[in-house]
Amino acid sequence: MSRLRWEGIYLMSDALLQIKNLYKKFRGVQALDDVSLDIEKGEVHSIIGENGAGKSTLIKIISGVVRADEGQVILRGESILNLPAAKIFARGISASYQENSLFDNLTIAQNLFISSLYRYKGFNFSWEKAISGARKILDYFGINNVDPLETVSELPPETRQIIEILKTVSRKADILCLDEPTASLTESGAESLFKLLNDLKSKGITIIYVSHNLDEVLKISDRITVLRDGKKVETIEKKSADKSILHQLMIGREIMQRQRQKAPYTGEKPVLKVLNAGDGGKLHDISFELYKGEVLGLAGLVGSGRTELAWLLFGLSPLKSGNIYYNGAVMPGLSPATAIKKGIMYLPEERKLMGLFLGQDLKVNITSSKLDKIRRGIMINFRKERILTEEVLKSLGIKYATLNQLALKLSGGNQQKLLFGKCLFTDPELLILDEPTKGIDVGSKEEIYELIEKLVDEGMTIILISSEVEEICKLSDRVLIMVKGKIKDVYKGDKINEKDITSCYLQTEKRK
Helix, strand or coil, X not given: CEEEEECCEEEEECCXXXXXXXXXXXXXXXXXXXXXXXXXXXXXXXXXXXCCCCHHHHHHHHCCCCCCCEEEEEECCEECCCCCHHHHHHCCEEEECCCCCCCCCCEHHHHHHHHHHHHCCCCCCCHHHHHHHHHHHHHHCCCCCCCCCCEHHXXXXXXXHHHHHHHHHCCCCCEEEEXXXXXXXXXXXXXXXXHHHHHHHHCCCEEEEECCCHHHHHHHCCEEEEEECCEEEEEEEHHHCCHHHHHHHHHCCCCCCCCCCCCCCCCCCCCEEEEEEECCCCCCCEEEEECCCCEEEEECCCCCCHHHHHHHHHCCCCCCEEEEEECCEECCCCCHHHHHHHCEEEECCCHHHHHCCCCCEHHXXXXXXXXXXXXXXXXXXXXXXXXXXXXXXXXXXXXXXXXXXXXHHCCHHHHHHHHHHHHHCCCCCEEEEECCCCCCCHHHHHHHHHXXXXXXXXXXXXXXXXXXXXXXXXXXXXXXXXXXXXXXXXXXXXXXXXXXXXXXXXXHHHHC
């Protein structure tokens, strides 16, 4: 039991960490508004809420990366509010943030142990021991296919995410703050993480866990705190929670279950026709047709070829065999520039790596996809750029401070909407969506779903790639099941349900 001083009054508390009346404002936006909660030793305490609710800001204040305007953060009876991050780290708080903090030009071993350098003077640090320690950490997590000497920039997104988490875990902290740790993980990777967290919890480590995935929150949490618009709504025990209760607390309303009313596409000419297409690597003998106003879902495991097919259709990878027809005309030598001119646009899975210019303002991010719309001769019409950007931001309900705000400063949900805005600025007829709701909360997902339905109602054609089978079922008119670079089956009507789709690609993978 720790003794705490609060405004001249000494209080007694069993909490390891106390957050008292925190306030934080960014350029007129109230990120945290009088937030208070206790974190107990050895618990998994999840923080949930919509994008922009203040979750990441709270984690960053606790770990010393962001300074609070008012309030207190008390660790073991001692105030640590607004201490430098290094001093908070030395007191036993380690954090993994939503934005990747790895050094791309360093090896895995160097990234895992770089935080240990401050403990050593001169040349006493042994990189040989660091490499050996990195191997032990990777083995514990079941990562046997990477070398600790491999450079981080060469790693796929999932492995980078795992290294980010392991960097936090390897610091031997008393409190681990994890912000969206499973955003880039496969199901098996997430299960390995949960196993690790349960092991750490059994050793008395306290975990503050931020996630949009309510299933995993309910799986691993002891208690759950809900934030909405920067304010604490409630802290509840896991045994008292379910998804419907958490949805209600997060967004203040019930989630409406939707299922598209699917119409048969008979007697129509296809907008897109793919015949025996292949990329010479992952994809083999791909054939399908796509019709105007249709949502065509692509389902399958990660690595099944869904993203590779999107790249092929957008010209990011070359067509090595077969043919692609768009509006009845063959499209040889397709490139992204040609695709955009013809009315095809691609929304990538990795918005931070492939989609947005995080270090640029909102105007650049929206208008860079089609500069012809704001060009006057060889010059940019800056007035038109502002007007058109404001129109896009308003139409998508993006929350921002000023047009000069960097994309990096937006919440995850607003970044995803910004990426949608960038795509829609090209006036596409065919929009390819690769994991369009990845890493965003349930409320923002609903807004994306409504946007997709609105676009389709206006005549746009959409290819939807998603690892969430529920999402595929809600939005798709037809579903292609992909397995190891080939189309295994096509589902429509009543066959579009989670059980049949999942069974199809899982059973096929097992047989192979």
